[in-house]
Amino acid sequence: MDGQKRDSRATNKKPQMKADSENTILVDGERIDLRNRALAALLAWLVPGAGHFYQRRYAKSILFLVCILSAWVLGFALGGGHVVYASWVPGDKRWHYVLQAGMGGAALPALIQANLIKKATDPKTGVTSDDYEPYWGGFMAPPLRPVRESEADEVSAWYARRGAGYEMGTWYTVIAGLLNILVIYDAYGGPLSVPISGRKKESGDKPKDENSEKAAT
Amino acid sequence: MLPISPSYLLYYLPLIIAIALVFGGTRHENTKLIVQHALQTGRWITGFMGIIFIVVCILNWLL
Numbered sequence: 491m492d493g494q495k496r497d498s499r500a501t502n503k504k505p506q507m508k509a510d511s512e513n514t515i516l517v518d519g520e521r522i523d524l525r526n527r528a529l530a531a532l533l534a535w536l537v538p539g540a541g542h543f544y545q546r547r548y549a550k551s552i553l554f555l556v557c558i559l560s561a562w563v564l565g566f567a568l569g570g571g572h573v574v575y576a577s578w579v580p581g582d583k584r585w586h587y588v589l590q591a592g593m594g595g596a597a598l599p600a601l602i603q604a605n606l607i608k609k610a611t612d613p614k615t616g617v618t619s620d621d622y623e624p625y626w627g628g629f630m631a632p633p634l635r636p637v638r639e640s641e642a643d644e645v646s647a648w649y650a651r652r653g654a655g656y657e658m659g660t661w662y663t664v665i666a667g668l669l670n671i672l673v674i675y676d677a678y679g680g681p682l683s684v685p686i687s688g689r690k691k692e693s694g695d696k697p698k699d700e701n702s703e704k705a706a707t
Numbered sequence: 708m709l710p711i712s713p714s715y716l717l718y719y720l721p722l723i724i725a726i727a728l729v730f731g732g733t734r735h736e737n738t739k740l741i742v743q744h745a746l747q748t749g750r751w752i753t754g755f756m757g758i759i760f761i762v763v764c765i766l767n768w769l770l
Contacts, residue, residue: 518737
């Protein structure tokens with residue numbers, strides 16, 4: 491069914507990718523066995539490039555691992571190690587984490603830390619108890635409660651310490667998470683289609699190839 | 708002209724390299740095509756950002 495969809499799409503536009511069977515696709519003249527797609531997607535989410543490694547697409551696996559992990563680590567370093575944390579309390583709704591979570595395994599410690607601080611915070615007063623101690627020296631731990639924009643708190647201290655690096659670090663890690671979502675899709679369903687702009691140019695360059703491919707389908 | 712140090716622009720480099728290569732990698736399987744696509748993406752994003760930069764500079768100069 492999935493293969494039929496791909497073929498019909500290919501006849502309407504440039505047939506960049508054709509399905510051979512349910513799990514084998516032909517892209518750029520290369521036959522790719524996607525193996526267990528769901529498992530590949532899960533692996534890709536846990537570790538960038540792991541899904542491609544499982545599918546024996548080694549070059550892409552290394553490419554994704556290096557690119558995405560570099561952006562993630564660099565962002566982490568720029569932000570002083572405090573740019574990734576999960577928090578959804580008044581004054582500190584960290585929506586960035588939703589996007590950073592695309593990194594899977596690398597972002598999971600933040601959830602453990604969030605659960606720990608939740609237990610250590612009084613739900614009525616919203617104040618973290620004095621005996622609270624985060625795991626792993628505060629790695630991916632949310633700031634102490636309460637967090638109020640009008641007052642000096644731990645978040646403002648992080649900003650003050652890192653300056654623009656905190657913002658940049660946040661964006662680096664957010665972008666790494668978003669890029670990994672593309673990689674997860676690639677592991678699950680193969681390469682995305684080429685954008686329309688690129689397709690026009692290619693068809694202009696190679697009209698004969700396109701026709702022959704259409705005829706083949 | 709810039710309210711920040713030009714060295715801040717260096718933050719852009721690793722990011723554009725990562726984005727362009729991942730974009731290329733998720734659209735092709737052939738290494739040569741991946742690199743070609745990455746160069747195209749990098750050029751496009753840089754051009755787009757450049758235009759925005761010029762517009763902002765002009766607005767800054769006018770206002």
